[in-house]
Amino acid sequence: MIVKVKKTDARAKVPTYGSLSAAGADLYAVIEGNSLTIAPGETAMIGTGLALEIPEGYVGLVYARSGLATKRGIAPANKVGVIDSDYRGEVKVALYNHSAIPQIIEAGERIAQLVIAPYLTAQFEEAETLSDTSRAGGGFGSTGR
Secondary structure (H helix, E strand, O other): OOOEEEEOOOOOOOOEEOOOOOOOEEEEOEOOOOEEEEOOOOEEEEEEEEEEEOOOOEEEEEEOOHHHHHHHOEEEOOOOEEEOOOOOOEEEEEEEEOOOOOEEEEOOOEEEEEEEEEOOOOOOOOOOOOOOOOOOOOOOOOOOO
């Protein structure tokens, strides 16, 4: 599959995969100056300097990079970002600092990963009843530990 990438900033880096079997491609920070500090409990909107042409029937999903999340406490504020196939603006990542110390994001640093995935569009139909299942209405934690 080809995903066209347009640089909206000359400093932008095209997404890259860290290994041959990686599902997510790294997204890189484009910021003014050499670095940006995110205070504890704060969110910063970080640009990538890229716009994408995701094929119809696919979506771009922006996930945390495991190293940033587990070692530094930095992850997307919205948990998973959704880039629809008809969006042509700059891809930005809202990074939230979950840690107790300020976190510095360097220009060009890998800040998130992008997964391109197919999706189905559902047609929702209102109903008076739903089919029975063994789980029924059991929710959070109902199926065990």
